[in-house]
Amino acid sequence: MARRRDLLTLAAAALAAPAFAQPGKPIRLIVPYPPGGPLDIVARALAERVKDSLGTVIVDNRPGAGGNLGxxxxxxxxxDxxxxVMGAVATHAINPWLYAxxxxxxxxxxxxxxxxxxxxxxxxMNPEAADRYGVKSVADLVAFAKRNPGKLNYGSGGNGSAGHLAGEMFKAQAGVFMVHIPYAGGNPAQLALLSGQVDLNFDNLxxxxxxxxxxxxxxLAVTTAKRSAAVPELPTIAESGGALANFDIHTWFGLFGPAKLPAEVTQRLNKAFVEALATPELKARLATLMAxxxxxxxxxxxxFVKAELAKYDGVVxxxxxxxx
Known part of the structure; x- marks a missing residue:
């Protein structure tokens, strides 16, 4: 009788257990962008590190609609x-205001x-443009832009891109006008800057x-509130003070599950991924991406996501x- 009760208890526990705890049931980690990008690289590294605690994690690239599809x-x-999904600033803070x-x-x-x-x-900045306009710092850039409204231009990877929105935030907070020139992606925008077609960009570090x-x-400066460990000698835009004292914009990504994920499942996933991110291997991988x-x-x-969503409402x- 006791053995029968034990078996019934075990069966009930198995039914109550989260689905990902079932043997042979892999976790699908959706990356809403093509393979090879920073999110994909980190997702695959994480999948490898958590297999002992969570089992098999399969990275599934589902690009489309600026990340919305995945x-x-x-x-x-x-x-369950x-x-x-490896969500990002685009999918959870920018796109909701960008897409109709x-x-x-x-x-x-x-x-x-x-x-x-x-x-x-x-x-x-393009070095020749910086020398021509006498710009050696963010303060110099703001002063020149105020004296010469519309003379400076900046490139980005397209309307609504991170570089475009960083530029718009800069213009609004500094009280300057610069012409935005959108390109079909980050690489063409960088080539335009290198060749002198544009004066400056807000580029990925x-x-x-x-x-x-x-x-x-x-x-000239990083766009985050604090200096980057990758380039600690480079000041932040906020360090220029004045109206830019609270300037803070950056690319970020993180893990989400569907709504109504049980608390115990959420905690177990959180524990596994946070521990993986603390390992030397993951820290080294992030460092190569300057993340x-x-x-x-x-x-x-x-x-954090709620605050970012509110911030980008006005920016977009x-x-x-x-x-x-």
Whole structure:
């Protein structure tokens, strides 16, 4: 009789257990962008590190609609811990204001699990333009722009891109006018800056760093509230003070599950991924991308996402960018 009770107890526990705890049931980690990018690289490294605690994690690249397609797949998945998404500043803070129609609500339709990483953008100038205009610092740039409204231009990877919105935030806070020139992606925008077609860009630190080191671009400041560990000698835009004292914009990404994910499932996932992000292997991988970990509790990540969504409301509206 006792043995029968034990077997019934075990069977009940198995039924009550989260689906991802079932043997042979892999976790699908959706990356809403093509293979090879920072989110994909980090997702695959994380999948490898958590296999002992969570079992098999399969990275599933589902690009499309600026990341909305992959994020929507996760939003509509069963809340059992077997489908997650590597969301980002675009999918959860920018796109909701940029796209006329969104297939999901960035707050209501997801369960935050943990932030993963943040990557600073960097304000870079064409060196010849910087010398011609006498710009050696952010303060110099603001002073020149105020004396010469519309003379400076900046490139970006397209309307609504991170570089475009960083430029719009800079213009609004500094009280200056610079002409925005959108390109079809980050690489064409950087080539335009290198060739002198534009004066400055708000570029991704990792993609700009090689040209900065080679002297082909001049870095003035990082866009984050704090200096980057990758380039600690480079000041922040906020350090220039005045109206820019609270300037803070960066690329970030983190893990979400569908809404109504059970608390115990959320906590187990959080524990596994936070521990993985603390390993030397993951820290080294992030360092190669000039990224810094932003691991934390689900509550911390949820509050962060909510604040970012509110911040980009005004930024996107001021930019005038829209995707129908």
């Amino acid at each position: 994020a929507d797949l996760a939003a509509k998945a069963a809340p 811990g077997t489908t997650l 129609k969104m297939p999901y609500d960035p707050l209501r339709d997801f369960t935050p699990i943990t932030g993963v990483a943040q990557v600073p953008n960097v304000l870079v 990792a993609s700009a760093s090689a040209n900065v080191k080679a002297g082909k671009l001049r870095a 810094e970990t932003m691991a934390g509790t689900p509550e911390q990540f949820g509050a 509206k001021r930019s005038g960018a829209k995707v129908d």
